[in-house]
Amino acid sequence: MSSILLSNVRLGLGGPRSDVLVTGDRVAAIGAAGSNTPEGGTDVIRFDDATLVPGFVDSHVHVEQWVRNLRSIDLGAAKSPREAAMLVRDGKRGAHLTWGQGIVPALWEQAPHKHFLDELVGDVPVAVSSIDLHTTWLSSAALDLVGMRDHPTGVLRETESIETKARLAAMMPVEELDAWIEESVATLPSLGVTGLTDLAYADNVEAWQRRSRGGAVPIRVRAGIWTAWLDAAIAAGHRSGRIVPGTHGRVQVGPYKIVSDGSLNTRTAWCVDPYPHPAEAGDACGLSLVPPGQLVELMGKAWAAGLEPAVHAIGDRANHEVLDAFARVGCAGRIEHAQLVSERDMPRFAELGVIASVQPQHAVTDRDVADRHWSGRTDRAYAYRSLHAAAARLELGSDAPVSPLDPRVAIADAVFRTGDDRPAWHPEQIIPLEVAFAAAGAGRRTVAVGEPADLVVIGGDPREYDRDALRTMPVLTTIVSGTLTHRAV
Numbered sequence: 219m220s221s222i223l224l225s226n227v228r229l230g231l232g233g234p235r236s237d238v239l240v241t242g243d244r245v246a247a248i249g250a251a252g253s254n255t256p257e258g259g260t261d262v263i264r265f266d267d268a269t270l271v272p273g274f275v276d277s278h279v280h281v282e283q284w285v286r287n288l289r290s291i292d293l294g295a296a297k298s299p300r301e302a303a304m305l306v307r308d309g310k311r312g313a314h315l316t317w318g319q320g321i322v323p324a325l326w327e328q329a330p331h332k333h334f335l336d337e338l339v340g341d342v343p344v345a346v347s348s349i350d351l352h353t354t355w356l357s358s359a360a361l362d363l364v365g366m367r368d369h370p371t372g373v374l375r376e377t378e379s380i381e382t383k384a385r386l387a388a389m390m391p392v393e394e395l396d397a398w399i400e401e402s403v404a405t406l407p408s409l410g411v412t413g414l415t416d417l418a419y420a421d422n423v424e425a426w427q428r429r430s431r432g433g434a435v436p437i438r439v440r441a442g443i444w445t446a447w448l449d450a451a452i453a454a455g456h457r458s459g460r461i462v463p464g465t466h467g468r469v470q471v472g473p474y475k476i477v478s479d480g481s482l483n484t485r486t487a488w489c490v491d492p493y494p495h496p497a498e499a500g501d502a503c504g505l506s507l508v509p510p511g512q513l514v515e516l517m518g519k520a521w522a523a524g525l526e527p528a529v530h531a532i533g534d535r536a537n538h539e540v541l542d543a544f545a546r547v548g549c550a551g552r553i554e555h556a557q558l559v560s561e562r563d564m565p566r567f568a569e570l571g572v573i574a575s576v577q578p579q580h581a582v583t584d585r586d587v588a589d590r591h592w593s594g595r596t597d598r599a600y601a602y603r604s605l606h607a608a609a610a611r612l613e614l615g616s617d618a619p620v621s622p623l624d625p626r627v628a629i630a631d632a633v634f635r636t637g638d639d640r641p642a643w644h645p646e647q648i649i650p651l652e653v654a655f656a657a658a659g660a661g662r663r664t665v666a667v668g669e670p671a672d673l674v675v676i677g678g679d680p681r682e683y684d685r686d687a688l689r690t691m692p693v694l695t696t697i698v699s700g701t702l703t704h705r706a707v
């Protein structure tokens with residue numbers, strides 16, 4: 219069995235200088251720095267000023283959309299649909315379809331419409347994703363590709379948006395997509411990432427099996443399952459946590475993903491109070507996408523088959539209903555996002571054993587949208603401190619491509635809550651650095667003997683870092699399952 223000795227690292231934030239021996243896929247021994255005499259064949263990595271922490275796990279990623287967005291036209295700067303269409307016109311065209319991403323229609327005076335794209339780009343298929351992924355805006359040529367020529371606006375929301383985007387994406391050859399994924403995933407160990415949960419709208423178990431054919435992927439993947447694939451997953455005997463055959467032990471069956479409401483940016487997150495400026499008449503409080511009775515039925519069916527639900531809930535009404543559903547089914551699981559939560563629902567996460575899977579980068583990027591569309595209730599929005607104080611287990615994610623896939627930024631945003639020169643947004647909701655690191659490590663607080671060797675060594679002492687230093691903290695070494703995946707020393 220191969221061994222790696224990490225010599226003279228701080229064991230956790232502010233921990234003692236230690237030697238940590240990794241043998242096979244486990245942490246085999248921990249002693250004071252200098253105490254370990256390595257056997258021959260051990261790969262010894264000596265550090266001068268470094269901190270060892272559990273590897274970072276991004277608990278919420280849409281891998282296919284993430285790699286596609288990295289190769290799409292960035293429209294985040296557009297202040298109107300016309301400006302966005304101009305950026306598309308001037309951007310780089312795709313071979314079959316041109317993708318744009320990052321629009322924030324919640325801050326636009328004018329709604330997007332297919333005619334803006336048609337006027338400026340002509341008969342070119344264009345698909346534009348909103349920053350929150352809940353809206354897709356298509357040109358007439360793109361609508362043609364999916365047989366929706368007569369769509370009145372070309373602007374799709376929620377389920378229709380997800381499904382149409384998946385159909386357009388499926389027109390790209392799978393080999394090309396997998397090559398993009400391989401290339402992008404290969405960069406993750408340099409950010410300290412040892413694992414992620416893939417919630418792409420796809421048959422993720424099959425996809426990661428395919429992507430593992432050439433060898434082990436350099437991170438652990440939990441492959442999420444959507445309702446469209448639920449029956450097949452149950453029939454195949456997939457259970458959350460089980461290793462997927464043919465993946466060199468790196469891929470596990472992930473959670474069962476359900477989307478219960480919309481999003482803040484699309485003003486479809488299901489809330490107790492009405493939006494001051496609803497996106498569409500009739501949706502004053504947002505949208506419930508799965509009626510509560512059906513939610514219980516689906517969660518119960520998945521849980522009975524060993525699949526743990528991960529339920530997207532953003533508005534306070536949605537969070538309340540989903541917590542009720544967890545109580546009724548009597549199962550453990552996760553709420554994805556938990557962006558607006560009523561005070562009385564905060565303790566229910568811990569009581570019910572529901573993990574709060576949160577994305578601190580959203581708190582930073584959404585602050586203006588939240589101040590506008592959730593005015594008067596932002597004291598309990600992205601309320602990580604309140605959730606932590608109520609004993610909820612927090613796990614961090616990026617929701618990439620909604621936010622960049624970089625756990626260092628997620629940690630910095632959780633402990634500074636600002637991304638620019640403005641003071642922290644609701645500083646009372648800042649969480650301590652140790653809590654943020656544990657949440658970034660999927661709940662692992664320390665490195666201990668016998669644990670899986672998914673580790674990251676950070677240069678210096680993160681406790682001394684300001685926001686920008688934390689966002690870019692140097693990753694010196696990353697180890698997944700006892701295998702070096704990144705080494706910068």
Ligand SMILES: [Zn+2]
Nearest residue numbers: 278280417617
């Ligand atoms: Zn998501």
